[in-house]
Amino acid sequence: MASFYWERHPDGPFAILIAVATTYLDPENYDLDSLKRLAKREDREEMRVFKSELREALRDPSQLPDDELWESVEYDDGSDEAFLRRLWHDLYGDEPLDAS
Amino acid sequence: MTVWKIVSWEPRPFEAPRSELGRFDPERAGLPPTSVDAAAKYVAEHRTARPWLTMADTASPEALRIIAALDAGGGHGHIRHEGWVTEEASMRRAAYREDPAQLDPEKRSLGIDGLGANDRPHRCRTTSTRITGPDAFATAFARGAEHPKVREALDMPFDPDGKPGEVTVPIADLLGPDSHRYCTGWRLEPVDGSMKDAQTNRNAWLVARAEGRNAVVPEPQARPVPTFEGGVITFLFARNDAEQRYEIVTMFPRPAATADDQSGIN
Numbered sequence: 001m002a003s004f005y006w007e008r009h010p011d012g013p014f015a016i017l018i019a020v021a022t023t024y025l026d027p028e029n030y031d032l033d034s035l036k037r038l039a040k041r042e043d044r045e046e047m048r049v050f051k052s053e054l055r056e057a058l059r060d061p062s063q064l065p066d067d068e069l070w071e072s073v074e075y076d077d078g079s080d081e082a083f084l085r086r087l088w089h090d091l092y093g094d095e096p097l098d099a100s
Numbered sequence: 101m102t103v104w105k106i107v108s109w110e111p112r113p114f115e116a117p118r119s120e121l122g123r124f125d126p127e128r129a130g131l132p133p134t135s136v137d138a139a140a141k142y143v144a145e146h147r148t149a150r151p152w153l154t155m156a157d158t159a160s161p162e163a164l165r166i167i168a169a170l171d172a173g174g175g176h177g178h179i180r181h182e183g184w185v186t187e188e189a190s191m192r193r194a195a196y197r198e199d200p201a202q203l204d205p206e207k208r209s210l211g212i213d214g215l216g217a218n219d220r221p222h223r224c225r226t227t228s229t230r231i232t233g234p235d236a237f238a239t240a241f242a243r244g245a246e247h248p249k250v251r252e253a254l255d256m257p258f259d260p261d262g263k264p265g266e267v268t269v270p271i272a273d274l275l276g277p278d279s280h281r282y283c284t285g286w287r288l289e290p291v292d293g294s295m296k297d298a299q300t301n302r303n304a305w306l307v308a309r310a311e312g313r314n315a316v317v318p319e320p321q322a323r324p325v326p327t328f329e330g331g332v333i334t335f336l337f338a339r340n341d342a343e344q345r346y347e348i349v350t351m352f353p354r355p356a357a358t359a360d361d362q363s364g365i366n
Contacts, residue, residue, distance in 0.1 A: 003268060023265045027223035029336040029349055037261040044262075070296050071357075074225050078300045 005068040014064055016046060017053035021087070022072040032090060039091040051092070058084050058097055114275075114282055116235035121162035121242055126169035129245040130254065130340055130347030136161050139168035146171070151203065155184040155234045163238035170241065174338060176201065176215055177241070177350035183232045187284065193228035194286040195322040197221070197306060211306055226299050227325065229285030229353045236282040240274045240333055241351060247273070250335050250348070258344045268332035271353060280328035283353040289321035330356035 005012070006019040024035035041047055057064055061081040069080050077083040088097070127133055134142070143164065147153040153171060155178070156164045170178045180193070185200045192198040199222040202214030213222040231237040244250050253264035271280050291297040301317040308315035331354055338349035 004266065006265075019265055023263065026266065026336065027225050028352065029266075029338065030223050031263075031338075034261060034263065034339075041261060067296070074299065076299055076303045078296075 005065065005072060009065070012065065014053050014057055014069070016049045017057060018069050018072050020046065020050045021069070025073050025075065025087075027074055036091055054084060054088060054091075055097055058088060112232075112281060114233050114236040114239070116160045116163055117239060118160050118162045121160070121166060121238060124162075124166060124242040124245070126166065126173075128254075129173075129241070130343065130345050131169040131173040131175075134165050134169040134172065136165050139165040142168040142172060152179045152182070152184045152201070155182055155237075159234035159238065163235045166238040166242055167234055174340065174347060175349050177348070177352060178234075178237060179215070180228075181230045181350065181352040182234060182237045183230060185230050187286075190228045190230055190284065191286040191322045191324075193224050194226065194288055195302070195320045197224045197302070199224075210310060226295050226302075227285055227287040227354070228322075229283060229325065229328075229355075231353060232282050232284055236275060236279070240271075241348070243274045244269055244333060244335055244351060245348065253335070253337055254346050254348070256346060258339070258346065260339070260341065263339050264337045264346055266337075267335045268354070269335070271328060271331050271333055274333055280331055280353075283328040283331065283355075285325035285328070285353065285355065286322040287325055289323050291318075325355045328353055328355050332356075 004019070004022070006015040009015055020035070024031050024038075038044065038047055039051070057080070061079075061084060064080050069075075069083070073083070075083040077086055088095075122136075125133075140161070143153045143156045147156075150171060153167070156167055159167060167178055179201045180199070185193075189198070189200045193200060196209075197211040198208045199212070199214045202208040202212055202222065204212075207219065208214070211222050212219045216222075231240055245254070247267075247269050249267045249269060253267050256264050271283060272278075275282060288295060288298040288302060291301055298320070302320040304317045305315040305320055308317075333351055334354050335351045336349050337346050339345075340347045
């Protein structure tokens with residue numbers, strides 16, 4: 001049966017990053033404001049993993065699984081790296097990538 | 101641009117499960133309770149300002165009740181993904197991001213969203229799809245709202261910042277064998293085999309056009325989705341802050357991915 005990346009690979013690399021990005025940034029239901037609020041929620045384990053995976057993906061975008069991120073989110077930034085950089089800035093502002 | 105002849109779809113009647121639709125409780129999907137009589141009155145009162153309600157003209161009374169509840173709620177699936185959206189409008193949504201919900205022709209041609217505030221740009225995946233009639237649409241919605249995967253999403257504990265992730269259900273599970281024939285859609289023509297490049301070009305072309313410049317990329321093209329066989333209905337959710345619960349904000353068919361086109365779902 002057809003399914004999403006994170007359903008096919010629940011423990012796969014960047015599964016949380018791709019799932020959360022799809023939930024909030026799918027063009028059919030784009031909701032960056034909610035994701036910004038959610039990103040501030042330290043009480044959500046999912047968002048701690050999301051931030052960690054976003055950081056890891058930015059350090060080496062080639063580690064992302066094929067075109068799974070684009071196929072899920074259909075971002076219009078042109079590349080995974082450009083999308084991830086914009087997302088980091090939108091959610092965490094000028095926070096350095098290497099901060100803990 | 102290329103003119104595609106629509107050979108994959110012709111109108112076909114859908115036999116609505118009227119008793120089943122009559123039993124459906126809109127509140128199960130986070131929608132306002134609506135009777136058949138109240139729904140007919142709602143459509144009569146709002147059809148001028150909300151022309152997508154003309155879809156109700158060919159709906160069974162039970163499907164009309166569900167569509168009226170959808171329209172009175174916060175969802176927009178019936179506005180962008182039901183049969184009132186013509187094939188041409190669906191094609192133009194995929195190619196030019198023209199929103200069928202935008203009733204001002206000039207704003208629509210500029211890609212301005214018809215439902216969002218502040219004339220924000222309309223967003224659209226690389227594929228624009230629809231269920232071709234109101235009875236099939238309402239049936240997919242009602243059955244989807246009772247599907248265990250969708251119920252799990254709707255029944256999640258409410259979080260004022262969160263919302264459930266997207267859920268897919270096979271088209272055939274909701275509408276029966278061969279029901280993929282009640283779905284049509286258009287997708288961007290890939291550029292050099294890449295849908296991502298086609299999407300990037302679409303954006304560049306639309307920006308150039310809006311700024312009155314000649315685009316350096318080719319005009320976007322869209323082509324019909326060849327088949328929805330093996331495809332799914334995708335359900336997306338939003339918060340209803342007033343009611344402190346989640347609701348289905350939209351639903352639409354997605355074709356299965358093929359070897360030469362990964363814009364469908366794997």
